[in-house]
Amino acid sequence: xxxxxxxxxxxxxxxxxxxxxxxxxxxxxxxxxxxxxxxxxxxxxxxxxxxxxxxxxxxxxxxxxxxxxxxxxxxxxxxxxxxxxxxxxxxxxxxxxxxxxxxxxxxxxxxxxxxxxxxxxxxxxxxxxxxxxxxxxxxxxxxxxxxxxxxxxxxxxxxxxxxxxxxxxxxxxxxxxxxxxxxxxxxxxxxxxxxxxxxxxxxxxxxxxxxxxxxxxxxxxxxxxxxxxxxxxxx
Numbered sequence: 001x002x003x004x005x006x007x008x009x010x011x012x013x014x015x016x017x018x019x020x021x022x023x024x025x026x027x028x029x030x031x032x033x034x035x036x037x038x039x040x041x042x043x044x045x046x047x048x049x050x051x052x053x054x055x056x057x058x059x060x061x062x063x064x065x066x067x068x069x070x071x072x073x074x075x076x077x078x079x080x081x082x083x084x085x086x087x088x089x090x091x092x093x094x095x096x097x098x099x100x101x102x103x104x105x106x107x108x109x110x111x112x113x114x115x116x117x118x119x120x121x122x123x124x125x126x127x128x129x130x131x132x133x134x135x136x137x138x139x140x141x142x143x144x145x146x147x148x149x150x151x152x153x154x155x156x157x158x159x160x161x162x163x164x165x166x167x168x169x170x171x172x173x174x175x176x177x178x179x180x181x182x183x184x185x186x187x188x189x190x191x192x193x194x195x196x197x198x199x200x201x202x203x204x205x206x207x208x209x210x211x212x213x214x215x216x217x218x219x220x221x222x223x224x225x226x227x228x229x230x231x232x233x234x235x
Contacts, residue, residue, distance in 0.1 A: 016041075016051045020059070021218035027062035028225045038075035043082060052083035053230070056100040057107035058222060059083075064111055064150055065067040065229060071112050077119075080108050082111045084120055087228040098125040103148040110152045130160040138164060139171025139187055146186030146223050149193045149232055158193060165194050169201045176206060181214035185223035192233035207234035 020040055027035035037059055041048035049126070052059045059080070063071050084104065089097045105122040129141065142161065148154040161168065162179040168187055175184035188207045191197050207224050211234075214220035 011047065011051055013047060013054070016047050017054050018218045020051050020055055021222045023054070024058055024061055025221045025225050028065065028222075028229050036072035036076065038072040038079050041079055043075065043079050046086065048079065049083040049086040053082065053087040053101075053104070057103040057150050057153050058147040058226070059104070060107040060111045061147075061150055061222075061226060064107075064152070073113060077108075077112055080104070080112065081119065084108075089123065095126050095129055096141060098123055098203075099145050099148065099154070103145070103150075104154055106153045107150065127157065127160060130157070130164065135164070135167035135170050136174070138167055139175070140183065141174070142171070142190055143183040143186030144166060146189045149190045149226070149230075161190065162194050162196070164200065165191065165196050167192070169198055172201065172203075172206065177209065179213070181210050181217060181220050184210045185214070186222040188234070189223040189227045192227035192231040204234055221222060 021038045023032075023035070026032045037052075040057070041051055083102070087101075089101050100126040102122045102125050105119055108119045109122075130138070133141065145157075148157060168191055172184055175181075175187060185207070188203060188210060191201070191203055192207075193229060197203055198201075207227055211220055211224040224234050
């Protein structure tokens with residue numbers, strides 16, 4: 001994806017994603033001007049489409065907080081449709097790629113005023129891995145799907161992951177010990193959504209620690225702030 005969107009002398013995709021993630025964090029925290037995706041990542045820009053595809057449902061996360069942002073109408077719909085059209089998962093796409101695409105579609109249906117008729121149908125996504133993966137592999141995959149831990153998005157996945165809460169807690173602890181702050185933040189965000197998280201995990205303190213140790217990583221901050229704003233977890 002980065003190679004498709006990035007030409008010689010272009011700003012790296014990682015920088016565009018980081019700037020966009022910072023914008024989402026600011027909106028979720030209630031700072032700055034009212035959030036509008038189409039002002040943050042404009043229409044007709046291949047790099048913007050790639051960044052939306054990377055952020056997935058999180059590009060629309062502020063719209064899940066009704067009092068924080070008002071969707072930008074047709075402009076927002078246009079930039080999301082561009083991203084969905086530019087980077088659909090291919091026939092050999094990984095489960096993560098299909099799920100992140102599905103999450104962006106679901107978030108578009110849920111949070112943008114155009115509704116389901118303006119966007120593609122969410123593709124079918126394999127879910128046997130939720131049951132079959134050993135806990136280290138499961139934890140890695142779930143951390144990559146942290147953007148789906150939004151209210152109203154991927155409810156079936158959330159139900160299935162609830163059965164493996166203890167395994168995800170083990171993954172969170174391992175990620176913290178390995179200083180993999182992005183993985184820890186993604187797992188912590190999912191754990192914030194799931195029921196029956198072990199109290200001994202210390203999730204609230206752990207999320208605060210992860211953000212502090214991440215040295216300002218905007219995607220870590222996004223996951224931690226989302227866990228707090230949507231589920232009341234973390235400092």
